[in-house]
Amino acid sequence: MAVTHSTASRNAATNAVVDQLDGAGSKLCFRISAAGAIAATLTFATPAFGASSSGTATAGAIASDTNAAGNASPVSHATLQTSGDVVAITCQVAASGSDIDMTNGLTIASGDSVSCASLTYTALSA
Amino acid sequence: MSELKGSGGELRAVVQITRKATGKTETVELVARTTPEQHEAMKDFLGVKDDGGHTLDSK
Numbered sequence: 241m242a243v244t245h246s247t248a249s250r251n252a253a254t255n256a257v258v259d260q261l262d263g264a265g266s267k268l269c270f271r272i273s274a275a276g277a278i279a280a281t282l283t284f285a286t287p288a289f290g291a292s293s294s295g296t297a298t299a300g301a302i303a304s305d306t307n308a309a310g311n312a313s314p315v316s317h318a319t320l321q322t323s324g325d326v327v328a329i330t331c332q333v334a335a336s337g338s339d340i341d342m343t344n345g346l347t348i349a350s351g352d353s354v355s356c357a358s359l360t361y362t363a364l365s366a
Numbered sequence: 367m368s369e370l371k372g373s374g375g376e377l378r379a380v381v382q383i384t385r386k387a388t389g390k391t392e393t394v395e396l397v398a399r400t401t402p403e404q405h406e407a408m409k410d411f412l413g414v415k416d417d418g419g420h421t422l423d424s425k
Contacts, residue, residue, distance in 0.1 A: 257375070268379075318377065318398050331377050331398030346394060351386035359379040 244366050250295030253363035257328060258297045262287035265323030268302060268356060270348065272313040274330055279315055279347075280308040280354040288320075289361065299359040310350030320361075329361070375400035 245253070266284040271277060285300035320329040335346060348354060377398040384391045 318379075318396070320377075329375070329377065329400065331375075331400055333396045333398040335394050335396060346396075348383060349386060353384040353386070355382045355384075357380040357382060359377065362376045365376060 242366060245364050247294060250362075250364045251292040254292035254295055254297050254361060257363050258289035258292070258361055259287075260326075260328040261289065261320055261322060263322055267321050267323070268359070269319045269321065270315045270333075270354070271317045271319060272311050272315060274317045274319075274332075276317070277311055277313075278309060279311040280305045280352070282354060282356055284320075292363075295364060296360050296362045299356075299361070302356040302359060304353060304355035306353045308348050308350065308352045308354050310348050310352060312347070315346045315348060 261284060264286045266286075266288045268282040268284065269278045270280045272279060282305050283303040285302070287300070289297040289299050291297065315333060318329075318331045318333050319327045321327040333346070377396075377400075379396045379398070380393065381396055382391055382393050
């Protein structure tokens with residue numbers, strides 16, 4: 241039997257995580273490895289997320305990186321961190337749908353502009 | 367006894383990249399899973415033990 245959590249528990253877990261990013265200047269960083277070089281840095285609104293509902297929190301407006309640092313290696317991870325670079329979330333990323341040629345993975349070149357139209361976080365899916 | 371495993375965190379994002387070289391905009395939907403270490407930290411936060419019990423369970 242799988243472990244399941246009540247909606248209240250899932251909301252509490254999600255809020256506990258995203259509330260760490262409530263301070264001004266929290267960032268979404270796309271990296272070439274878990275703690276590796278950053279290819280693009282986007283800035284969250286303050287606070288970064290709204291309150292969790294049904295276990296999922298939705299990010300507010302995210303400022304684009306209009307001049308990405310870029311990297312020849314493909315993006316493999318994303319970190320959500322404070323302005324002081326305290327990492328709250330580290331994720332391995334993969335594309336579920338894309339019109340990008342993903343043959344060599346998701347790469348961001350120096351000078352590219354990277355924006356995030358929507359972002360949601362769920363701490364516990366069940 | 368079945369080995370119990372919880373479900374990890376998930377982040378979903380729609381990202382657009384406008385290429386400096388061509389000016390074209392490409393869209394990708396990303397699905398990100400938290401790392402095993404993150405998953406363990408969340409289990410600790412909720413008091414979930416590896417055997418499916420809870421740290422508040424009476425001994």
